[in-house]
Amino acid sequence: MTKKGFLISAVALLFATGLLLSHGPGGFAQSSPPKTIKVGGAVSLTGKYAAGGVDVADGYRIAVKHINDAGGIMVKEYGEKIPLELLLYDDESDPSKTVTRLEKLYSVDNVPVYLGEFASDMNIAGLGIAEKNKVPWIGVTMAVENAFNQGFRYTFAPCMFSFMEVGSMFDALDTISKDKRPIKIANFELQVDWGKECTKYVNKLAAERGYKVVLEQKYAPDTKDFSSLILAAKAAGADVLFSVPTPPQSMAIIKQMKELDYAPKATCFIRGPDLSNYWQVMGKDANYILTCGEWTPDMPYPGNKKLVDDYKAQHPGKLIGMQVGTAYGAVQILADSITRAGKLDREAIRNAIAATDLKTVRGRVTFDKRGIGNVPWSLCQWQNGKLEVVRNPDFKTTPVLLAPPWGQR
């Protein structure tokens, strides 16, 4: 094929692609009921964040299945129940790909609601697109409060944010009797916006509640050696360690702490040890570690048992990740909002989401004016092989265990 041939075919391809891809139904409101309600989002099924991405996808799928088993969502406008159709497009853990996938959902699939995904890199892209396209967006994991201080109207995150995560740690520590309570905090600040926000709240709450931040040191997502951080924390006599490491770092830091014989009474890593297989790979070294408690399979909230049983049936032998529950909850909110809106109109649904007051598998959810969810402030701890909830405002939890020195475990 000659060069000209190439150019011709390139042009033809461009034109054809453009026409093909641009085709989407013109208006949105339709007079006859659609066969399904399409909802969905871009999810990281491959790439760096695939672990959480797959869990989120699984949670969505089970939720949609449960809803469709009951006939679908009742849409008053048409007077009938319409099933949900879940569209999940892989974005390779790359925010640039997230953009085009979400645009397809908007202009080709015409979704009335976007669903969020696991990692913030991509979720952030989703927020902007949702706002500019005026499509309501329900998040699954979102911890950066700053993202919701932008005055966006269409974004909602029924999740634990930085101030809640930090708050839940202090809540848990407060339950320990004063004579045994560790109060000297070392904060390893990960150089991402989430890490810096957490620092702000650690300092604030420590001052308010009688704790002392004795060390604050920075590290980056690519840091692999933590000896200087650990030795500094040890030297400062810190008996509480707080950080939001990446999952591999959450393992590396603990291993190095053992090597350097540093065992603070409380270690709180909001991210990392919340992985379902953390104990499986770390063994006893994972004992006593506090971590994010957004959802566990045992939480006594309505619908949890059904979710867990169905998950185990579909994925025999697989450990159930935290995001399965939070994703399920997001779809519950979505279904409830569409029902209350009564029609498949984005504005109406947006307003319905804002007015949400629903008991989901992760607790009761309402939203504040910014779209930040009012969710239970919950914290977990690995105790002898099991991820126990040690702090939750809604039900009685097992008490927090303080870690003994390494030699005594």
Add this chain to the structure above:
Amino acid sequence: MAIESKWYALTGAALAVAVLLPLGMHGQYGLSILCMLFLYITLSQSWNILGGYAGQVNVGQAAFFGVGALTTRLLWLHGTPFPLAIPAGGIASVVLAVVVGFPALRLRGHYFAIGTLAVAWIAHITVGNLFPGISFLTGRHVATYSLVLRYYVFLVIMVAALTTIYLTVNSRIGLGVEATRDDEDAAQTVGVNIVKYKIIAFAISSFFVGLAGGGFAFFNASYYWYLPFGLMWCFEPILIVFIGGVGTFVGPIVGSLCYVALKEIFAFTLGEINILIFGVVFILTILFFPRGIVGLPAALHHAWPRRLHGEVGERANVR
């Protein structure tokens, strides 16, 4: 430099289609995909003039892309109108080239490649530490966001890049640039100013990469500041150019088309294994087109290094 009039007609037709396309389209998806396509074409062609034609394999393009994006975004969000902010990104990228790239040109071959990779890596870590947060569009910008506008911005950037690069490689400068690639020592002995041509190629390359970065910053509603510094922005254009056909003009265009289109289609249809299949297709492409997709006809002519079709003989005569 004889270009048949058929060429002009074809290119003009393609351009007309591209310009008129948004008017016939209501869908945002098509526009956003074309924006990405134009971006990748710009990036790969810009890499190509330095890496393909001048033989300096720059594995640090993300640093230039990122600097362009950073500059444009900062200026634009603080009030500079985008038609000024975006070219400012291009200029910032050239400044980076002057500061970092030109000294690096002293390094030959693999060392230049690895050195530029190290620079991009340093930039990625540093920007991640200095700007650990998110860049959001303010209320006004979000409310007036127009995808059609961004489509035209990317189109203009791409056409400018392609035109400039096309004219350059078909001029005397182009000869000099290719001479430095083919045999540096020989070129030097016949009086070709190696350094000058490498600098020219680098300047052109970095300007358009920075410009593309500016377009990227203008395009994205909200993103982490360090996103355009990600190392995949180094690797993807190189892969595209090689798969398409390095050192040719059409190679990057065809490569970008295939790369973007295939990835999209696979993502929508193959679910969890889409990248797996893409990898297999990628490998098969190399095995069957070792000189790149475009290189197939050239392979038949046994012309190495490849030049634009039909011009080898002409140029030799024109001298």
Add this chain to the structure above:
Amino acid sequence: MEFAQFLTYGIINGAIYALVAIGLALIMGIMGIFNLAQGSLAMLAAYASFFLFQRWGLDPFLSLALTMPAGFLCGLLLHKGLFEWMSGYAPGQKLRNSMLVAFGLVLVIENIATVLWTANERCVTTAYSGAVVSVEGLRVPYTGLAAVGLSMVVIFGLHFFLKRTLFGKSLWAISQDHQTANLMGINVRRTTLISFGLGVALSAAAGAVISLYTVSPAVGLDWTNKALILVVLAGVGSIKGIFYSGLLLGIVEVLSVYFVGVHYTGVAGLVIFILVLMFRPQGLFGKRAGA
């Protein structure tokens, strides 16, 4: 004391970098095949070590007896299927095509791993993980000692193998001049095939050590980038130099905390690398000057 502790970790980390890079040094430095998938192959080996440990309690250093031969066989298959056809190419063309094929391989390997094993991080935690040899207050972890030991054995072993055996010398000859080596009676095809297998077996050694830290499907490219830096820092073609350069990089990174924050130690290592590149482009122990 703190300084000594940092130095210890610097040496351990450096030895691990070197171990990851040695396979690439052989495959790319000597054979001219740009194997971008080197880190991903190490990742596969790390998973193998992990599963062998989880299933049968095999210590990663012991399961090397299984993973290294398996890696060797994989290498043979990969070379036969994907790289052998470009053996006769000019160096530039070979580098380019091998890089592209290897990149496709990275995508395939990474995604097979994700589909089969999920993308959750794994690590091997043995009975002696965390245990240390205490020398007057200095804590030297057993896993670190073993990693350094393995690195030294593998790298210096490879060096002597290449320098002293007939096979090794044949490989050198081939890397210098393909045609002449052929004319001299060296079986080029077989030698390159076996060497590639060897290079992949070496990445299995790296995988065993990586499994003691953390592994997930996506780490491959990061390790490969590190290995690339190290191969050039040492000097393309150098084998022993990989070990010393690895140590240098590891130590520089760790000690840089005295000058910059922990969040810039990666940058410090890269800056040193660039400085070496500018003033000694053939690498610290490079064989050939210039290009």
